[in-house]
Amino acid sequence: MLNEVAPLARPRIEVLDRDEIQEIHESSLNILSRVGVKVDHEEALKLLNSIGVDVDFNKRVARIPEHVVREALSRTPNFVRLYHRDGKQYIDLHEWNTYFVVGSAAYYYMDFRTNEVRRPVSRDLAEVAKVTDYLPNTHMVSTALVPADVPEIIADRWRMYVVIKNCSKPIDTGAFTLEGVPDAAKLMAAVVGEENVGRKPFMIFAACSSPPLKWSALTLQNLMDCARYGIPVHIIPMPQTGGTAPATIAGAITQANAEFLAGLVIAQFTRPGAPIVYSGSPTVFDQRFATSCTGYIEVGLISAATSQLAKFYRIPSGCYTMVSDSKTVDAQSSLETAFGALISVLAGINMAIGSGMLLEENCISLIKLAIDDDAAGSALRFARGIHVDAETIAEKVMEEVGPGGLFLKHKHTRSWWRREHFIPKLLDKRTTDMWKRGGSKDLNTVAREYVEKILREHSPEPLPPDVEKILNESMQMIARKYGVEKLPEV
């Protein structure tokens, strides 16, 4: 054993063993072929019919046989590369990499200046984008808020525009309109050029199935459009245990898997090789209050299982793990999110989504986003595990310092302490006295001041002037289609 070169150990969790994965996989296939999936989209039904799927056009139900699923799986790329809007930097959703992502499409905003929960305006979204651009452990921004100061019909594309202008990182987004994806492709083309929309995508779209076992017309249109453009999509089944999914964890996972595979089939037969991420937003449907809860620890189990299934299929994974059910930024919002962060890295979830999110995925708080960035950094450090070699075991150093000595003065300390530890930006590590002299501030206050400082001092890399001009024109053209002439200043 001693002579073998062992692979680097890395802290990992598995919540399903190999047989259990196989069993869930086979049950999903049974459900797809026997029960089927409701596909509320004429073109998709015709497509499925043409490849040998048993389609009931009256009920709009497709019973998908195993061989079709297998073919779809074999067409799916095993990694998704998401670029920054500069077309140079990128992240790879792949294997055990975890990237933290701001929660998307919240209808409410918790104003950090007043703590009021209200409908957001475009300026709020610009601030979320700007802060995310700065945060070191939040790797992807999202079209986090649905601004109330533009007509609803263009809000999906307007959010993209606002975020593109204020953040350089890859964007998690989605469309709520049939024209959403083609228009988004125009915005992307304005930034990276038409030829790079699918080659160097800097946006990934969410496509949520409608549990149980249903895909809506709008989502399918978006999914198929993205596949045609080569724009990545993360498919998000949203099982609610005991609501729209079985109350059992295994049942919820199996149903979600069937919905995912149905979406995957439609994407891969629309265009082979469509970049897809196996994502999810599982919730616990609380039988006491009829609420859809994101912060139950069982959500963590389902998320980890999603990642295992994704790895079983060799497809990148995602999950809404950074969310909380708390109504305010408090101990609950921090601890639920911290569990989520740790589960994400340990389960190798590639996109850990939901940073900054509260209220059943309906509200974004910049204070929570800042705190979540420390949770993300801590989790990433944990996942890196323990570096063991002669230098880190430090036998020689212990010999030099000797019994009763002090490592504080040794060179080894200076060269290794920084490398070994994740230094949180906000979590307080000072002495009580230093803390008192600093104003005895709690975490929320420290986070608020941090956010204010970022907004005061950080300016994201501006778009090149010619790019900005084309982007502005593209956005104006989209708005004009709907008779919208005046857009907010951002």
Added chain:
Amino acid sequence: MVLVDDDLLSELREATINGDSDRVEELSRKVIEAGIDPLEAVEKALVKGILELGDRWINGEAFISDLIAAADAMKVGLSILKNEIVKRGGAIKFRGRIVIGTVEGDIHDIGKSIVASLLEASGFEVIDLGVDVPPQRFVEAIREYTPDIVGMSTLLSTTMLKQKETIEMIKQAGLRDRVKIIIGGAPTTEEWAREIGADGWAPDGISAVELVKRLLNAK
């Protein structure tokens, strides 16, 4: 020529900040060879460097291990330059002289060393007696070094009493009026300091520096 002097001094300052004792030693010798005023080298390079790093540490931008390494490097430079200063009939002006040590029976080094480094980083001359220092040794050190302040550290509640015993012995030796005495350490409190007749107490390193400045200004 002036340019060369400035380059050498700024290199020495950088080496001090980096805690690079070997480089500080080498550059200090070069300072003497180049005929630069050694007092100026101490003030503009060694002290300026350590003060700068001390500020960075207070702002959370440097590590305590960096500061201790810098303080050690500064001492290396001082020992070389001091002789030259004396030769030229000068003297280094410190903000004050402090004798410091962990009391008898206690071998905890860390708190005392941090305070010592922070004091050095604030421009004080520190004579560190080390750990497990018997009361008699403190008495001798007062005679030998004539410090402005004596600082005593302890981490254990069992050795707290040694602080009291040491103060008693300093009194008996008739030296109590010549020095201010300060104490610190995890089990100690302000009340304890008052009870044993110390002049001050500090809960952490930064407070200790402030305490020393306050006591010396009052003197």
